[in-house]
Amino acid sequence: MEVSADDEKTGSGGHAGGPDREAATGSREQDAPATKGERDRGAKIADQTSATTPEADTDGQPDEGGGSSPSADPQAESPATATATALQERTEREAEWEELARRYRADEATIDFSTQLGAVATQDEAELLTINMGPHHPATHGVLRLLTTLEGEVIRDVKPIIGYLHTGIEKTAEDKAYWKVIPVVERMDYLAYYFNAMAYCGAVEDLLGVEVPKRAQYLRVIHLELNRIMSHLVWLGTTMLDLGAISILWYAFRERETVLDLFEYSSGQRMHTRYFQIGGVVEDIPAGWATKLQRFLDEMPTRLDQYEAMLSKNEIILQRLKNVGVLDARRLQEWGVSGPLLRAAGVPWDLRKATPYSSYDDFDFKVPVGTIGDNYDRYAVRVAEMRESVKIIQQALDGLPEGPTITEDRKVALPPRHELATSMEALIHHFKLVTEGMRVPEGEAYFPIEGPRGELGCFVRSNGSSKPARVHMRDPSFVNLQAFGDMARGEYIADMIATLACLDPLLGGIDR
Amino acid sequence: MPDLAAFERLADIVAAGDDGAVVATDHADRRSEIQVRPSALVETLDRLRSQGFEHLMSLHGVDYYPEEPRFGVLYELLSFKDQDRLTVKVRVPLSDPIVPSVTPGWPTASFQEREVFDMFGVVFAGHPDMRRILLPDDYIGHPQRRDFPVGGEPVLFTGNEQRNPGWWK
Numbered sequence: 001m002e003v004s005a006d007d008e009k010t011g012s013g014g015h016a017g018g019p020d021r022e023a024a025t026g027s028r029e030q031d032a033p034a035t036k037g038e039r040d041r042g043a044k045i046a047d048q049t050s051a052t053t054p055e056a057d058t059d060g061q062p063d064e065g066g067g068s069s070p071s072a073d074p075q076a077e078s079p080a081t082a083t084a085t086a087l088q089e090r091t092e093r094e095a096e097w098e099e100l101a102r103r104y105r106a107d108e109a110t111i112d113f114s115t116q117l118g119a120v121a122t123q124d125e126a127e128l129l130t131i132n133m134g135p136h137h138p139a140t141h142g143v144l145r146l147l148t149t150l151e152g153e154v155i156r157d158v159k160p161i162i163g164y165l166h167t168g169i170e171k172t173a174e175d176k177a178y179w180k181v182i183p184v185v186e187r188m189d190y191l192a193y194y195f196n197a198m199a200y201c202g203a204v205e206d207l208l209g210v211e212v213p214k215r216a217q218y219l220r221v222i223h224l225e226l227n228r229i230m231s232h233l234v235w236l237g238t239t240m241l242d243l244g245a246i247s248i249l250w251y252a253f254r255e256r257e258t259v260l261d262l263f264e265y266s267s268g269q270r271m272h273t274r275y276f277q278i279g280g281v282v283e284d285i286p287a288g289w290a291t292k293l294q295r296f297l298d299e300m301p302t303r304l305d306q307y308e309a310m311l312s313k314n315e316i317i318l319q320r321l322k323n324v325g326v327l328d329a330r331r332l333q334e335w336g337v338s339g340p341l342l343r344a345a346g347v348p349w350d351l352r353k354a355t356p357y358s359s360y361d362d363f364d365f366k367v368p369v370g371t372i373g374d375n376y377d378r379y380a381v382r383v384a385e386m387r388e389s390v391k392i393i394q395q396a397l398d399g400l401p402e403g404p405t406i407t408e409d410r411k412v413a414l415p416p417r418h419e420l421a422t423s424m425e426a427l428i429h430h431f432k433l434v435t436e437g438m439r440v441p442e443g444e445a446y447f448p449i450e451g452p453r454g455e456l457g458c459f460v461r462s463n464g465s466s467k468p469a470r471v472h473m474r475d476p477s478f479v480n481l482q483a484f485g486d487m488a489r490g491e492y493i494a495d496m497i498a499t500l501a502c503l504d505p506l507l508g509g510i511d512r
Numbered sequence: 513m514p515d516l517a518a519f520e521r522l523a524d525i526v527a528a529g530d531d532g533a534v535v536a537t538d539h540a541d542r543r544s545e546i547q548v549r550p551s552a553l554v555e556t557l558d559r560l561r562s563q564g565f566e567h568l569m570s571l572h573g574v575d576y577y578p579e580e581p582r583f584g585v586l587y588e589l590l591s592f593k594d595q596d597r598l599t600v601k602v603r604v605p606l607s608d609p610i611v612p613s614v615t616p617g618w619p620t621a622s623f624q625e626r627e628v629f630d631m632f633g634v635v636f637a638g639h640p641d642m643r644r645i646l647l648p649d650d651y652i653g654h655p656q657r658r659d660f661p662v663g664g665e666p667v668l669f670t671g672n673e674q675r676n677p678g679w680w681k
Binding site: 162163166168170172174175209333334335336338354355443445457459461469470474478481511 | 540541542543545566567568569570572573574575586588592595597599618619620622623624627631644645646647648655656658660662
């Protein structure tokens with residue numbers, strides 16, 4: 001109802017046509033100031049009452065007065081007085097509502113949106129609605145809360161509110177021996193556990209100055225890339241699910257299951273495998289694992305073709321993805337965004353190429369980039385990355401060197417089991433490592449790697465004891481989420497969900 | 513990581529015109545670090561940006577308890593052009609934990625400065641929205657400080673609210 005307070009009482013007599021209407025509406029006009037809509041309604045009711053009162057009261061004339069319908073209590077009062085009472089009640093109720101609405105408007109006017117919305121809310125003509133999404137909308141991919149400001153269906157501003165999944169892992173890590181921290185940090189970004197372990201182990205290896213054997217580096221690469229495929233598959237399935245493409249979820253999760261089986265085969269766990277150790281990997285791959293991996297590598301490109309056949313020619317998907325959530329590379333870089341999001345905007349920055357770690361320079365692979373940085377590019381880049389990952393794994397598997405899988409440094413890695421029976425030295429090392437852990441020389445290290453969502457860096461500070469004095473994970477989701485407001489602003493609310501999905505935030509990593 | 517000569521050149525650029533700006537430098541195997549005075553921080557980052565370190569990849573806090581000045585804030589800079597990394601560090605004492613905010617120049621610092629404030633209680637002067645980010649707004653204390661105990665925080669369940677009236681005191 002578009003009525004303002006100064007409309008009241010102007011031309012109040014103009015609407016009351018006949019003398020009976022004057023009588024019907026007169027009492028109300030003294031009670032409360034009437035608004036235009038109310039006057040119109042009042043006149044309509046007056047019409048009805050004046051039409052019903054003289055003659056027919058049996059034809060069930062629609063009476064909006066609620067409880068006092070003529071058929072309900074015809075004997076109690078004469079119809080004329082009944083309707084007059086009803087009208088009286090109605091006008092009182094309406095005056096009350098009017099008052100409440102007026103108070104609400106006054107309250108609303110005192111809210112200072114400018115602190116929340118910046119310049120957006122100051123446009124006078126915009127009728128903005130601030131709604132809360134979350135903290136657990138299923139399409140938000142985690143316990144994320146979005147304070148969304150809408151103008152109609154268009155996003156004018158969105159503020160992510162985080163912290164619902166904060167578990168204090170960084171604090172917990174300070175209370176554990178170095179090698180016991182690995183399972184804790186693995187649980188930060190729960191779809192990229194190998195990456196978390198890699199970043200942490202890399203930082204500690206930097207501090208220790210340990211050389212990781214070549215075979216261990218290759219095994220790490222194989223598992224990291226499998227993990228990247230797995231993470232992207234989860235992303236693909238859930239994102240397309242948000243867009244309404246349900247079948248792809250089952251196909252993507254079928255292949256993900258194959259990868260998880262491989263993880264289980266090599267380390268005993270499907271997730272949070274604790275396979276990477278400081279100085280190498282915990283054990284060599286079991287017999288038959290390579291054959292199983294080869295079978296996966298052979299079928300994966302075909303599977304990716306199938307996904308693309310399902311999605312890349314799907315008109316609905318294309319319309320939902322193309323030119324949605326566009327953010328140019330310069331702005332993305334200001335927000336510190338890295339990984340597939342930045343590459344989708346055309347910046348070929350990949351830490352595996354730029355500053356190779358763990359023998360990535362041995363492998364031949366391409367860095368897929370997009371063109372304009374819309375959601376379609378983000379999708380295309382991730383699918384292309386899976387293909388490149390398959391290539392890397394194939395090369396690493398073919399060229400897997402012989403040798404130890406963990407450093408020979410007994411101060412860092414546990415001695416082989418059989419040595420414990422024959423060597424006193426080995427027994428002492430084993431005992432020291434298991435009880436106290438390793439002592440790491442004083443210093444600080446920041447070890448960045450290319451995670452599935454961008455630069456995953458681990459900062460470790462050692463004060464010379466057997467527990468880290470500080471472990472910090474620079475999680476890509478946490479940093480990338482800051483750019484979400486810029487991506488979603490000006491989009492439809494339905495596209496905001498798609499854009500959020502294409503951002504691929506992992507709340508376990510964001511909140512840590 | 514820049515080699516030693518390049519690193520010294522960068523340190524000279526940072527120190528130019530302001531003798532006290534650089535507090536310490538550290539050039540190790542895989543890490544080079546310039547420690548500056550808090551008041552010279554924004555200027556330092558701007559100068560390094562003009563040297564190609566255009567990306568602030570990470571910003572995190574460290575508690576050096578019991579050393580003084582106790583808190584450290586680290587800025588991990590990255591140069592896409594040279595594929596180099598450089599760390600800038602500031603140290604502030606517990607009595608005056610104020611660091612100038614770099615969010616106006618580097619928007620990516622926004623969430624990360626809030627996290628450092630949340631976890632260590634280091635205040636970033638000039639940050640547009642200096643609030644807690646991961647912990648609840650009414651949380652008391654800064655848990656990543658080294659003297660903040662692990663555990664010992666009462667957890668409210670329906671059961672122990674009844675069994676233990678006044679648990680919040």
